[in-house]
Amino acid sequence: MSGPRRRSRCAAGDTGTVRPVQPTRVAVVPRVVVDVTLKPEILDPQGQAILSALTRLGYTGVAGVRQGKHFELDLEPGADESVVARIAETLLANPVIEDFTIRPAIRRD
Numbered sequence: 001m002s003g004p005r006r007r008s009r010c011a012a013g014d015t016g017t018v019r020p021v022q023p024t025r026v027a028v029v030p031r032v033v034v035d036v037t038l039k040p041e042i043l044d045p046q047g048q049a050i051l052s053a054l055t056r057l058g059y060t061g062v063a064g065v066r067q068g069k070h071f072e073l074d075l076e077p078g079a080d081e082s083v084v085a086r087i088a089e090t091l092l093a094n095p096v097i098e099d100f101t102i103r104p105a106i107r108r109d
Helices: 045-056 082-092
Strands: 005-009 015-020 031-038 068-074 098-104
Touching: 031 082, 068 082, 082 098
Parallel strands: none
Antiparallel strands: 005 015, 031 068, 031 098
16 A cells, blocks of 8 residues: 655656655644733723623623633743743733643644
């Protein structure tokens, strides 16, 4: 059983020989997710606006909404994952008003 075949073209446009296509290797890169949300004691006007819109659109059963930010970081193989926490607290989140969580990402690609 052979893999998919591809026709190559010569400079003049003539069909050349048929060669098997080599599968592409994809390196699996560790990916982590950083979710940043406002601290519970901080008012969330965007979340309140979303909740209001949900009510106007007829959605029921939602008692509250808190908006946040979602970051996915692809780490180099062998990278120290503790660096992610430093990145989150110095760049991705404002520690005065925001909390963050770090978790491994679920690969979908």
